[in-house]
Amino acid sequence: MEASYYVGIDIGKHRLDWHVNDAQNTALTTGQAANTPKGIQKMVARWKRRKICLDELIVCFEHTGPYGLLLATLLEQSGVCYVMVSAAQVQLSLGIRRGKSDPIDARRLAEYLWRFRDRLSPSRLPSKALLELRGWLLWREKLVKMRTALTNGIKANTLTSQVADLGEINNQMQAQHDQLTILLKQVDRTINGxxxxxxxxxxxxxxLVSIPGIGPIIAGWLLVYTEGFTRFANGRQLACFAGSAPFPKQSGQHKSPDRVSRWRCQRLKSLLGNGVHSAIQYDPELRGYYKRKCAEGKHPQSVRNAVICKLLYRVFAVIDRGTPYVKIHQHEAIK
Known part of the structure; x- marks a missing residue:
């Protein structure tokens, strides 16, 4: 990704701080803009006035969720190439740092973009359908947490009611619990639609749902995180992202057992962990694998990580092949 100008933008809720470097990583100009359509348009117009050609420009900013969505949308409409990067990835690449401010962060993003320009790839926003799906999945997640909190509160109050009268509180909590259950059913219907x-x-x-262990919610999040299976090239990359792929750990003559990395998508790891229980229960092949490895002395969590990897390899197999998952053990039983 060679360019004539490298721009770093630090995104805030209401303000953008930007910094422009040239092809030799020399600072050219800095500035601020409001995080609004009008403010972003003024920022791009100011670049043009500085004789900065948009076709020779690359912008880098951290993945900040909804705060950077407007910026990415308007940059795409203006034909500007941009890269969204993980905040942790940038921080770990900078080494020892002293001091921090929004303008400094913008400068560091520009320097990061210039330094790793041969490794980074342009970013694209996912489709509007996937953004809408993500919003409903997040709303469902919040509703489940609220209902679980009420369920735990009702159980705790039931025990306390042995020495204090909390019946009215429990009635109110139960009413809210029932309303959340009804709302969850409506949200599930919307997500399925x-x-x-x-x-x-x-x-x-x-x-996706033809694979044992992959239900509608897991399938939905897989579509969101893989951006319609355009973000990852194979199952191994997705397993690394989910935190289920093991990596070696060795120094000199000392070699530790392979471990999964702590850098992972915790939500996807938890969802796939739930899918493993279903897969082991309903898929004879995975159930046999799980029992065999546990009998060999493997730690159950290590075996579950291996089953997650198998599920993700199956996911990419059916997507690449374009046909539903085939339960081989059923065909073998018929033969």
Whole structure:
């Protein structure tokens, strides 16, 4: 990704701080802009006035969720190449640092972009359908947490009611619990409708849920995190992202057992952990693998990580092949 100008932008809720370097990593100009459509348009216009050609420009900013969504959208509309990077990835690459401010962060992002320009790839926003699906999945997650909190509160109050009268509190909590249950059913219907609508053009949802252990919610998050299976090239990369792929740990003559990395997507790891229980229960092949490895002395969590990897390899197999998962053990039993 060679360019004539490298721009780092530090994103805040209401303000953008930007810093422009040239091809030799020399500072050219800095500035601030409001994180609004008008403010971003003024920022791009100011670049043009500085004789900075947008076709020779690359912008780098951290992945900040909704705060950077407007910036990415307007940059795409302006035809500007941009790269969204992980905040942890940038911080770990900078070495020892002293001092911090928004303008300094913008300068460091520009320097990071210039230094790793041969490794970075342009970013693209996911489709509007996936952004909508992500919003509903996040809302469902919040509803589940609220209902779980009420369930635990009701159980605790039931025990306390042995020595104090908390019946009215429990009645109110139960009413809220029932309302959340009704709302969750409505949200689930909306999510299923979005998945079906997305499936009409991509055909990926039916392929995913054909795999034992992959349900509608896991399939939805897989579509969101892989951006319609355009973000990762194979199952190993997705397993690394989910935190289930083991890595070696060796120094000199000392060699430790392979371990999974702590850098992972915790939400996806938890969801896939739930899917493993279902897969072991309903898939004879995975159930036999799990029992065999545990009998050999492997730690159950290590075996579950291996089963997650197998599920993700199956996911990429059905997506690449374009046909549903085939339960081989059933065909072997018929023979």
């Amino acid at each position: 979005l998945l079906r609508r997305y499936n009409t053009t991509e055909g990926q949802y039916d392929l």
